[in-house]
Each structure stands twice: as structure tokens, then as C-alpha cells.
Amino acid sequence: MLTLQQAVRANATLADVAERAWASARLLRRVVVHLPPLLREQVQPGPLDEREWWLLAANPSVAAKVRQLAPVLLAAARAAGWPTLETVRVQVQAAPMPR
Template sequence: MHQALARCEPLQRLQQRLAESSARMDAIRTLLPIGLQRAVTAGPVDEEGWTLLAANAGVAAKLRQLLPRLEQCLQNRGWPQNPKIKIRVQSSHAG
């Protein structure tokens, strides 16, 4: 089964994007204030850049203030082609 999954190109691309998203989050984590670190989650990487998921609108606003520093960090760490960061507020699901 592992060999079959390894040969599946769409799954390989997904796995690469997940790994890249995680690596980007590791790169910027120390730039986030301690209070924000738990309220920010790594989102998807796509052709337009990388998405950070904010727990609420206040967190998103603070992240927008930090964007230049975060994007510069990514450039310095080797993502010069597309360091653009998008911010989305996670929707809360009523249960």
C-alpha cells in the first residue's frame, strides 16, 4: 500500500505542500508574539502563496501588521519565489 501511495502523483504533491506549509510555520513561529502562537495555524500553500489561519478577527489584524516581517523571514529562509502570505479567519462551527 505504501508503494502504491508513493506512486500516486496527486498525493505526493499534497504531501509536499503539507511539508512546505509546516516548514514555513516553523520558520516564522519565533516572530509571532507568545499570545498569538496558539491562535495561528498553518494553512495551505498554493500558487498564490501561503495561508495563515487566524483564530479570530483580532488575531488576523495583528498578523496583518506583522506581514512584512513574516514575508521577509520567508524570503531569507529560501522562499523567494512566492513568500506572499494570505490571512484567513477560521470559521467557527456551531456544534
């Protein structure tokens, strides 16, 4: 039986998705210093491709502030090695389903 990591590596599509998720998390760690300290834990990395990066906000208030800071985050992301990035988008993260 394969481990999850082995299965991801064995499938090119899954490997690409996993690499983009890891890249998004790494990029957020590099630019998070541009967010106010109280917001840093309220933002999660989302999908990332060459042109567009999504950030997931914990609630609408956080999303509004992150949208205001999107130009700063975009500049920081470009400086961190993503020069082709054109847009930082923000979405409110869906609340977990009640049990």
C-alpha cells in the first residue's frame, strides 16, 4: 500500500497540485510580514499559478483589509520570486459544517 506522499509523487497531476499548494504556503510565509500582526493567523494560502494567487480570509472583515493590502502583497510576492504574478485575490473561507 502506498503512502499518501508516494501516491502524490507517482501521479503527475497530483504532484503538480501538491507543489502549487506548497509553493502558495511558502509564498505566504515570505509576505506575511506585510500583514498586520493580528491578521496573520486569519489568512491561509489558496490556489497559486503563474498569474494569480488566492488568499483565504477567516471572515469578511479580514478579507476587506487583505484586499486593501493586495497591492503591497503583490509587490512582495513579485520580489520573492514570482515576477509573473498579476493579481492577488481574496476569498472568505467557508465555515466548517456543523456536526
